[in-house]
Amino acid sequence: MFILSDVYRMLIGIGDRALTPSMKKVVKWDHPAGPKYVHFWSPVMKSTLVVAGLGDLMRPAEKLSLNQSISLATTGLIWTRFCMVIVPKNYFLGAVNLALGLTGLQQVIRIAHYRYTHPAQPSKN
Incomplete structure (x- = not known):
């Protein structure tokens, strides 16, 4: 179970770094x-x-x-x-x-x- 939450946190971290502020608004990231x-x-x-x-x-x-x-x-x-x-x-x-x-x-x-x-x-x- 902890492995899945670690993978989730890693993917969210990648998304936070990879998405530009305008893209974050389009996909309603926050x-x-x-x-x-x-x-x-x-x-x-x-x-x-x-x-x-x-x-x-x-x-x-x-x-x-x-x-x-x-x-x-x-x-x-x-x-x-x-x-x-x-x-x-x-x-x-x-x-x-x-x-x-x-x-x-x-x-x-x-x-x-x-x-x-x-x-x-x-x-x-």
């Missing part, structure tokens, strides 16, 4: 939602949930979990609202949460459509 703070890395990690949800588009609808899709849609949409209320406003996290909510909602619609068109199939959850 902003509370910039890459030097957790407010940046949280949406980067949460975007993996969106990628996983998009990967589920290739799966057949009968193999998808309704409970999981509802949870992802609800969580994404609730936290999208919260991202616009907190200070500092984190538009990147808001966009990731919106994408998560929409991806989960799309899966719920796919599951509902499948269950409506195939009523004889028993539901698993």
